[in-house]
Amino acid sequence: MSVEVSIPTILRTHTGGEKRVSASGATLQAVISDLEANYSGILDRLVDPANPGKLHRFVNIYVNDEDVRFSGGLDTAISEGDSVTILPAVAGG
């Protein structure tokens, strides 16, 4: 499964400044592993090293605009053409 991943400014040091990169995998976990293979260091910025299997507290990832914490977390299934968006947590109000 090939998907487009949107990278926030704060993580673009890992992608050579690229805003959007391609990655592949059948689950979000696999997509992130694929990202790590090409953009070393990004894994630890997304997944809490002290708590493997969980996203960093202030990192939100959306697959087709839905927050993955409500759709299976890192086990969220990925289909061809899905959009994956990574964003830091911000508030409103």
Next chain:
Amino acid sequence: MTRYDSLIEALGNTPLVGLPNLSPVWLENMQDPHIRLWAKLEDRNPTGSIKDRPALRMIEDAEQRGLLQPGATILEPTSGNTGISLAMAAALKGYQMICVMPENTSIERRQLLELYGARIIFSPAEGGSNTAVAHAKELAAQNPSWVMLYQYGNEANSLAHYEGTGPEILADMPYITHFVAGLGTTGTLMGTGRYLREQRPDIQIVAAEPRYGEGVYALRNIDEGFIPELYDPDVLTTRYSVGAYDAVKRTRELVQAEGIFAGISTGAVLHAALAMGQKSLNEGKQADIVFIVADAGWKYLSTGAYAGSLDDAEDALEGQLWA
């Protein structure tokens, strides 16, 4: 009873109106299959937004606990609506009001705050409300006599919805299957969501979170991320991120098809509500989906969201805090 002794008391009891044209299947007879959307018009509050509920509740709570004395100064980080609500109440009750607000908010919000007599301290656009919160916390530490009500962590915020918004919705729509609202301080979703789930355990509570332009997410490091203390993900069924294009598109559909002139964040909420409606349609289930119209469009006319092409509107909103 529609007579009140002051504007502050004219809070809540807002109308719930159907969307016969935008609902996937609008049938008035409960025996017929239907997927209906219902808008709770929170712009019909004293200063024109849902934030009057938590703002007034937080002030009353602080008064009862003796934190707010006559002539006190209230400090609050806000992207606008909460500040406007607090400023109105402060003006009527004799408090001073200081808002810490990101500089990338609409001119109408600033003008209203100043009209109500509030002082505005601007925080940088980068980081949006996160930066405003951090700056307000610094100011509160430097000025211990100022009272920061702190909408992001004040239980009176969600309680206003638990005791107000939630019961009003259930009274008007006992068949409710979904509740959809915007996610900012999380107070609306936490309070209303908790109440509705207690009363209707199978209900789906859906958050629609605005997705801004890049600048708002330009934090220096990930630890500058912010999750309001009020937030409890267990209250939610799911959470959607909605960008400016979809939000503006739905905001315009709402006014064109149903006559409801709402703020841009409502478009994001409607987008998620329609997605829920489509899901119910696909699953062959009936649905009564209640969503929140947090405010009207007046405060956002200058943003460029209401005229021209959707692409132009999306470009115009880049870098602005539109929710």
